[in-house]
Amino acid sequence: MKKTKKIKKTKKVKKTKKVKKEVAFKNVTPNPASLRTVDNHYCAGCGHGIVHRLVCEAIDEYGIRERVIAVAPVGCAVIAYEYWDFDVTEAPHGRTPAVATGIKRVRPNNIVFTYQGDGDLAAIGTAEIIHAANRGENITVIFINNGVYGMTGGQMAPTTLAGQKTSTTIFGRSLRREGYPLKILEMLAILPGVKYAERVAVNSAHEVLRAKRAISKAFKMQIDGKGFSIVEVLSMCPTYWGMTPIQAADRIKNEVATFYPLGVIKSC
């Protein structure tokens, strides 16, 4: 009896006032203006989509969409410009901070950020990130650490944990053979040119909120002309971790974040 009553009520509402429909479907998380409404090409449970959104939320928060020039990486986020509704250029693999340097030096009033994976930033682009950081370029770097090369099929990254199985370490990463997982954020933090470095994760709602604050802070540093800022985001790759999205999120908490500690590493 109750059910039918309810249906009748809604029908009535429909006839009389359209506005009331919103009450039934209130969008409490509208898309940031900087984020395009397009189909997502990322795998289920991947962290890129979350971070793309957090970047856009930060950009909207400061109203800088029309000043932003982003530099996209080579890797899974290579087509980030399909999602972002502001100026974007691509860069050769790993040269991302060098391209950003060229842009920022000739357009110092624009907001320039790079978005890089762990292959792009911590392997092929090690020289570029260290020297951009050391020059104290006034840019923001969003560094996605998911411990594998996703785009090319799940090979070992410099950040792959010891024992982790990848397509190039089929019995697990051997510290003797492949060396140690690279804590590049701690390496960068010792450089005087680096003004803000924080490691966050996107494996839970709580961590996503912390990640959002860190990304906002990193952009604010640039807006205020403070210098080089970097946020490392521990992100999930269920596909190449061989896990479900929930297992992958749990792995961040139980394994990845125990080796790569979360929190502010440097803030000046």
Add this chain to the structure above:
Amino acid sequence: MSKNKVLMCGNEACGEGAMAAGCTFYAGYPITPQNELISYMAKRINETDGAFVQAESELAAISMVLGAAAAGVRAMTSSSSPGISLKQEGISYLSACELPCVIVNMQRGGPGLGNIAPSQSDYFQAVKGGGHGDYKLIVLAPMSVQELFDLTFLAFDLADKYRNPVFILGDGLLGQMMEPLVISSDMRPTHYDKPWALTGCKGRKPGIIRSLLLGDGVLEAHNRHMQDKFSLIKKTETRVQHFNTRDADIILVAYGSVARIAKAAMESARAKGLKVGFIRPITLWPFPDKAIEDASAHAGKFLVVEMSAGQMVEDVRLAVNGKAKVEFYGRMGGGVPCEEEILACVEASLKSGGAAR
């Protein structure tokens, strides 16, 4: 119009040409024999609102140029042979993204680390590709300090006009030597609108600069567009000088610093009554094959002289297309041919009348 006459080395003249053309960004990495250029740009750009960056590598330097070019300014980098090899990655991207910029190679002896003496053994790399993919650079070959200034100035206009990287192919000899340079006060770079440049999307749709084109047939269409552009450049921008080719029995072909020596050899030969002509490509790409083909109609022989094992000679052979004999004389690894050597080659060739060696 006032003219200012100064004494400068080639590397500095190249830098001054860039400044006259309105270059506001330079990134480079030290390497001999182009070091005067990076130092000169550090001094000159820092006197203006422009930006100079000494990069951590050639890979970074060319990528910084990519960023600056994408942001719409006139940008340049320079190096010498081993450094230019490193820049090939960025050059391919710049070409694919159709970003205008100027790249200078003061060639030295190779392969490998080679030496720091002048050479022309990077011709193939400059003209035939170097990086991956189907692309062409406009390649200018100056032969004097004055031309290093003039052609660098021109290079920036050509780069903007066609949205294509332009390459200055010099060598250690040109870069290091000093000569008088005349700078006109009324040189004004041509302005080209750059609606594609990334400046922040205020008042317009967001811009994207990319070479990744995954859609079905999209990359092929982009390649066709680029090839159409290259055809247009070939039609309109080929530059060549020729001397005494009308009645010549043999025509010397040389570019860059060797062109000066070959021209002197031609003049000595003429003084001896030998019918020797001379063709000097100024653009190595587009290569002046029409001028060479036309000359092959009445000259029986060509003698190509290079500081290499024979690279441009292949383009001369393609242009001549079997209509005349093409001979080659080259020095390698920093060896510079002298006038007498070339003259001896010409005389031997005219005497023998024999086949190409």
